[in-house]
Amino acid sequence: MTPPxxxxxxxxxxxxxxxxxxxxxxxxxxxxxxxxxxxAWKRFKRDRTGVISAYIVIFFFVIAIxxxxxxxxxxxxxxxxxxxDRPELLDAFSYPxxxxxxxxxxxxxxxxxxxxxxxxxxxxxxxxxSLMIATAAALLTxxxxxxxxxxxxxxxxxxxxxxxxxxxxxxxxxxxxxFIAFMPVxxxxxxxxxDNIPTSLRAISLILVLTAFGWASIARLLRGQVLxxxxxxxxxxxxxxxxxxxxxxxxxxxxxxxxxxxxxxxLMLPAFVTAEAGLAFLGVGxxxxxxxxxxxxxxxxxxxxxxxxxxxFPGLSMVIFVLAFNLxxxxxxxxxxxxxxx
Numbered sequence: 001m002t003p004p005x006x007x008x009x010x011x012x013x014x015x016x017x018x019x020x021x022x023x024x025x026x027x028x029x030x031x032x033x034x035x036x037x038x039x040a041w042k043r044f045k046r047d048r049t050g051v052i053s054a055y056i057v058i059f060f061f062v063i064a065i066x067x068x069x070x071x072x073x074x075x076x077x078x079x080x081x082x083x084x085d086r087p088e089l090l091d092a093f094s095y096p097x098x099x100x101x102x103x104x105x106x107x108x109x110x111x112x113x114x115x116x117x118x119x120x121x122x123x124x125x126x127x128x129x130s131l132m133i134a135t136a137a138a139l140l141t142x143x144x145x146x147x148x149x150x151x152x153x154x155x156x157x158x159x160x161x162x163x164x165x166x167x168x169x170x171x172x173x174x175x176x177x178x179f180i181a182f183m184p185v186x187x188x189x190x191x192x193x194x195d196n197i198p199t200s201l202r203a204i205s206l207i208l209v210l211t212a213f214g215w216a217s218i219a220r221l222l223r224g225q226v227l228x229x230x231x232x233x234x235x236x237x238x239x240x241x242x243x244x245x246x247x248x249x250x251x252x253x254x255x256x257x258x259x260x261x262x263x264x265x266x267l268m269l270p271a272f273v274t275a276e277a278g279l280a281f282l283g284v285g286x287x288x289x290x291x292x293x294x295x296x297x298x299x300x301x302x303x304x305x306x307x308x309x310x311x312x313f314p315g316l317s318m319v320i321f322v323l324a325f326n327l328x329x330x331x332x333x334x335x336x337x338x339x340x341x342x
Contacts, residue, residue: 043335050331056324060317064128071125074108076118078125078291082107083116090116093306101309109313113303123313125291130318133203133286134272137210141272142265144211145218150249150257152219153226160223167223170216176278179209183284199290206285210272218264222257229253259336266329270322277318293318 044050063070071077083089089097094114096102101110101119109119152163186205187197229235230253238248273293279285280294281301288295293314300311 040335044331047331047334049327050335053324053328053331056320057328060127060321060324061131063124064131067121067124067128071121074121076107076121078117078122079289081115081117082111086116090114095303095307096309101307103309110309112299112310113307119310119313122291122296123317126293126296126314127317127321129203129286129291130273130276130293133206133210133276134269137207137214137272137276138265138269140207140211141214141268142218142261145215145264146222146257146261148215149219149222150226150253153223154230154245154249154253156227156230160227163219163223167216167220170213171220173213175213176275178213179275179279180282180284182209183279199286202286202290206276206279210275214268214272218261218268221260221264225257225260226253229256263329263333263336266325266332270325270329273318273322273325 076082089102089111090113091097096111096113098104098110103110107118107120109123111117112119112122148163152160183205186209187201190201190205191197235248235252238252243251276285277292277294277297280287280292281298283298286292286295288299296314297311297318300308300314304311
């Protein structure tokens with residue numbers, strides 16, 4: 001029998017190589033589609049509750065940013081007492097003369113009892129004030145908490161011990177009661193007792209006080225994370241190569257801490273919204289005539305028996321925002337860390 005010629009076996013080898021080569025390009029595509037960011041985004045998009053909550057939160061922030069423009073297009077502002085020039089807007093008892101708190105085509109959400117201010121623009125600027133203060137406090141709290149928590153966890157030793165005791169002390173304070181007692185002290189440091197406190201000073205003081213008592217929780221969380229990460233092989237390898245502490249923190253540790261940082265930040269902001277509104281309601285935060293969620297609820301509480309409309313709009317809008325942001329925070333947590341999903 002004639003042995004097979006080399007040319008007859010050649011096509012088999014070519015076919016095998018082509019099959020292997022054709023299978024190689026699929027690996028990069030799979031690795032790209034399985035990156036942590038893409039997987040988290042896909043998990044989040046599948047969460048209908050999280051997506052709807054994100055749209056609601058974005059809507060509130062757009063309303064807050066565009067409040068002056070909306071007010072200008074609407075033709076009214078939150079400070080003018082329209083009943084002064086038009087007494088017919090209020091009845092003999094200084095309540096809105098029209099039905100449902102005076103709601104009409106001219107005053108969409110009605111008018112305020114006694115003073116006759118426009119409720120719609122007052123609510124727009126109230127959302128703007130509350131969200132600006134809460135967002136600034138959340139950002140500053142996150143920065144302070146990250147710096148202190150990472151520093152304490154990385155350095156360890158006496159630094160970690162001292163920071164840990166400070167965190168324990170701060171977390172033991174009844175924050176709401178302390179805010180009520182401490183805010184007048186903060187104002188007294190800058191303004192005499194008989195002087196009016198500027199709104200800007202009230203806002204800055206609120207941000208600083210919320211930050212001073214808010215950073216402890218995120219710092220404790222990150223401290224524990226860093227204590228676990230600093231013993232890992234990649235950190236030890238960076239130390240062996242002579243990397244500076246700053247490079248180790250920013251290049252090795254922080255990239256592994258973004259998930260808890262983002263989760264804590266999204267859960268922190270609605271807590272600050274309610275805290276700021278509560279302080280305004282109690283009269284130690286933003287006060288009338290500056291528009292604010294807490295100011296509106298505090299004013300509405302005086303008239304809810306006769307006119308619930310003025311209290312309804314700020315109360316309902318704040319509940320919707322806080323609920324949506326809390327649900328958004330839960331969805332972000334589940335997307336970034338699927339193991340935490342119950």
